[in-house]
Amino acid sequence: MKMKNSIFQIFIVLFLSTSLFTSCNKNLDINQDPNNPTSVPENLMLSALLANFSYEINAGEPTRFTALWTKHIAAAVAGVHTGNYQLNSGDVNNLWNAYSYVDVMNNAFLLKEQATANGNPHYSAIAKIILAWNLSIVTDLFGDVPYSDAFKGSQGVYRAKYDSQEDVYKSIQSLLDQAITEAGNSENKLKPTSDDFIYGGKMENWIALAHTLKARFHLRLTNAPGYTAAAQAELAISELNKGAITAANQPKFKYADALGSENPWYQFAIDGKWATTTRPSQYYVNKLLASKDPRIAFQVAKVVAGDNVAPENVGEYIGITNEPPKNVIGNYSALGSFYSAADAPLYWLVYPEVEFIRAEAEFLKANKVPNQTVISAYEKAVQASMDFYGIDAVLADKYLDENQLSSSSDVAYSQIITEKYVANFLMAEPYNDYRRTGYPNLPINNEMYSGQTKLDQEPRLNQIPVRFPYPSSERLYNGENIPSNIPSEALKAMVIPVWWNSK
Numbered sequence: 138m139k140m141k142n143s144i145f146q147i148f149i150v151l152f153l154s155t156s157l158f159t160s161c162n163k164n165l166d167i168n169q170d171p172n173n174p175t176s177v178p179e180n181l182m183l184s185a186l187l188a189n190f191s192y193e194i195n196a197g198e199p200t201r202f203t204a205l206w207t208k209h210i211a212a213a214v215a216g217v218h219t220g221n222y223q224l225n226s227g228d229v230n231n232l233w234n235a236y237s238y239v240d241v242m243n244n245a246f247l248l249k250e251q252a253t254a255n256g257n258p259h260y261s262a263i264a265k266i267i268l269a270w271n272l273s274i275v276t277d278l279f280g281d282v283p284y285s286d287a288f289k290g291s292q293g294v295y296r297a298k299y300d301s302q303e304d305v306y307k308s309i310q311s312l313l314d315q316a317i318t319e320a321g322n323s324e325n326k327l328k329p330t331s332d333d334f335i336y337g338g339k340m341e342n343w344i345a346l347a348h349t350l351k352a353r354f355h356l357r358l359t360n361a362p363g364y365t366a367a368a369q370a371e372l373a374i375s376e377l378n379k380g381a382i383t384a385a386n387q388p389k390f391k392y393a394d395a396l397g398s399e400n401p402w403y404q405f406a407i408d409g410k411w412a413t414t415t416r417p418s419q420y421y422v423n424k425l426l427a428s429k430d431p432r433i434a435f436q437v438a439k440v441v442a443g444d445n446v447a448p449e450n451v452g453e454y455i456g457i458t459n460e461p462p463k464n465v466i467g468n469y470s471a472l473g474s475f476y477s478a479a480d481a482p483l484y485w486l487v488y489p490e491v492e493f494i495r496a497e498a499e500f501l502k503a504n505k506v507p508n509q510t511v512i513s514a515y516e517k518a519v520q521a522s523m524d525f526y527g528i529d530a531v532l533a534d535k536y537l538d539e540n541q542l543s544s545s546s547d548v549a550y551s552q553i554i555t556e557k558y559v560a561n562f563l564m565a566e567p568y569n570d571y572r573r574t575g576y577p578n579l580p581i582n583n584e585m586y587s588g589q590t591k592l593d594q595e596p597r598l599n600q601i602p603v604r605f606p607y608p609s610s611e612r613l614y615n616g617e618n619i620p621s622n623i624p625s626e627a628l629k630a631m632v633i634p635v636w637w638n639s640k
Contacts, residue, residue, distance in 0.1 A: 179260040180332035182248045186241065187334045190267050191390035193236040195485050196401035198229070199274050201415075203568035205459070206601050207558070208579055210406075211418035213457040213466060215593065220459035221582055222597040226609040226627050233275070233608040238287065241271045246288040256326045258319035259340055263329065265319070266347050269312035273354060276305045277569055278605040280635040281620050284308055296615045302636035303361070309354060313347045320344045335388050335485075342386040349486065352376035352494050353566075359501060360573055361637040370501035377495055384488045384524065394479040402477040402563065414461070417470050419584045422456030425559070428540065431532040432522065435475040436562045443467045458584040460593050475526065476563055489525055490566065492518035493557035500553060507542050507549040515542045515553055522560035551576045572603050572638045602631035603638060 204210045205220045217223035245268035252260035276282050283297035284305055300308070320340040329338040336342040355372040358364045382388070392400040399408070406415040417437045425433040433454055440450045445465040457469045475481065496514035503511055516537060523533035540556075543549045554576035558567045571579060581596050606627035607619050624630050 179248060179252050179255065179257055179327055180329070182244065182251070183260060183263060183329060184332045184334060186244050186248060186264065186267055187390070189236070189240040189244070190271060191334075191483055191485065192401055193240055194271055194274060195390075196405075196483055197236060198232045199278060200563065200565045201405065202605075203278075203565050204563055205582070207567045207571055208418045208420045208582070209562055209567070210415055210421075210472075211457045211459045211582070211584075213414040213416065213459070213461050213469070214412070215461050217594055217597065218459070221594050222602055222628075222631070224602065224606065224627060224631065226606045226612060226625070229605050230608045230610045232605075233279075234610055237271055237275050238283075242268055242275075243288055245271070256324070257328070258322040259325050259328050259338070262316040262319035262322075262340065262347075263333065263343055265312045265316040266343060266350070269309045269316070270350060272305060272312075273309050273350075273357075274565065276302050276309075277357070277565075277635065279607060280604055280623065281305070283615075283618070296618060299618050299620060303363075306354060306358065306637075310351060313351050313354075317344050317347050320347070334390060336386070339386075342382070342388075345380050345382045345386060346388055346486070348376045348379045349381040349491055349494075352381065352498075353490070356494060356498060357569060357573065358637050360640050362640050366501040367504065370498035373494055373498040374502065377491060377498075381491045382486065382488055383491075384521070387488050388485040389482040390485065391482050392480060399479040400477060400481045400483060402472055402483075403479045403481070406472055407477050408479070413471070414457075414466055415472075416457045416466075417454075417472060419456035419458050419586075420580070422454050422470060426454060429536070430559065431528045431536060432526055432559060432562075434473070435526040435528075436473045438471040438473050440468060440470055458586060459582050460586075460589075462586055472563075484564075487525060487560065487564075489518060489522040489560040490557065492521045493553065493560060496553050497550075497557075500550065505546045505550060507544060507546065511549070512542045515549075515556070518553075518560070519556050522556070525560070550574065551578065571601070572634070597628055598632060600632060603634045604631055606630040 201210075202219050202224065205212060206222070212218055212220040214220075219228070245264045249261040249264035249268065252258065252264065272282075272284060281299040281302050282305060284300045285308070286294055286297035286300075289297070320343050331337065333339075352373040355369045355376065359366040359369045392398060392403075404410045406413065422433070422437055424430075425437070437454050437456075439452050440446065440455055442448075442451045443465075444467070446467045447464070450468045453470075455469050457466075462469065471477065492514065496511065496518045499514045500507065500511045507515075519537055519540070520533060523536070540552070542552055554570050554574050557570060558577050561567050571577065579601060581599065581601060583592060583596055585592060607623060607625075607630065611619060612625055623633060
């Protein structure tokens with residue numbers, strides 16, 4: 138089932154077929170229906186691309202599935218499901234086929250090609266940033282994936298070969314480098330304006346986002362075979378110093394309190410279009426409560442009075458597990474309205490991550506010694522997260538005083554990544570950080586409610602999954618190109634690390 142996205146249906150219809158993207162003849166063809174054009178202008182292509190990337194990818198399965206595994210949320214439903222590590226190869230077909238390779242990446246590829254041909258490098262730059270970003274998400278979840286041989290259906294290539302993850306990351310960095318150059322090109326026949334739902338055509342913001350993504354992806358390879366943490370840290374710092382995003386230009390997609398146009402988390406977890414059983418996990422809520430973290434007020438809602446809600450639960454923060462409770466779901470906290478109000482924006486990347494990237498990079502550059510530079514960077518990152526929510530300075534200072542960076546290397550590393558984990562609530566990046574660093578030190582999803590003595594459903598694995606299985610559709614139509622070391626049985630595949638996590 139796909140969440141409603143009716144506000145963008147006109148754009149999505151335009152994107153359904155690659156046959157729409159053909160060259161436009163200046164002379165009217167009497168055989169061409171003017172009400173059914175065969176060429177779509179860049180401004181409509183861009184709007185659709187951004188809408189799809191926001192709704193289907195940033196608010197979609199890459200985040201919703203992995204947030205269950207990193208314990209930001211849990212799914213209080215019976216039976217086997219993603220929360221207890223049941224992910225079948227058929228469950229990821231839409232993510233791979235319809236969403237990533239068609240709705241986003243293929244259309245980003247077509248947009249960059251058309252924009253380049255038409256002399257519109259700003260459109261090409263944005264397309265390359267989105268293509269690189271979605272490509273990173275796909276390779277981080279699946280490992281080796283098609284890229285260099287993809288998007289060549291018009292050339293008769295229907296079974297694309299797979300590129301190694303290392304080569305995919307080289308392509309990602311190259312796309313972002315090209316985007317930075319093109320975004321700075323002043324010669325454009327057509328420039329993005331209101332069709333750019335993120336930055337309104339302000340290309341300096343897209344350049345800052347590209348540098349930020351480059352820094353993120355350099356850190357991704359800190360433990361990759363053939364790479365060193367110190368060298369990747371230096372590269373990450375270099376990119377941030379060239380100009381990263383700030384609190385003023387965090388990429389976010391705006392939604393509206395109108396039927397079918399609401400925030401995706403509102404649709405998915407609050408108003409019942411899907412269910413109301415996806416809520417902050419018991420583990421996560423208890424963690425924030427134990428550390429007296431003031432961010433809980435923005436990430437988690439207090440229980441409200443209602444039918445069959447115990448009076449003693451009202452006004453409390455109470456998390457759920459990955460099994461249905463014996464009492465009604467209203468006895469447990471919903472997602473905070475900061476993230477799940479109908480008109481809440483969806484942040485694609487938040488400024489605090491920039492400061493946490495710098496804090497970790499300085500730590501790795503210093504050979505994991507928490508020197509004064511690292512301490513200052515860590516404190517600035519935590520403060521940025523507090524400022525993101527507008528938390529009172531007294532509360533923020535108190536939290537920092539009680540969570541000063543340890544002089545122990547291992548403890549300090551855990552603190553940096555765990556604080557980043559909280560700052561990146563309801564995002565996919567904590568899953569990558571967990572696999573890359575081992576932090577936070579997360580238990581498997583086997584929590585129980587008070588008074589419960591036995592799980593109805595044990596986790597299907599005795600570890601947190603470290604990849605997605607390849608889709609069943611890909612097994613069926615392009616199986617010969619799937620890496621042979623990845624089993625077709627999903628549960629066996631999900632314990633094999635991706636390349637950058639294999640050292």
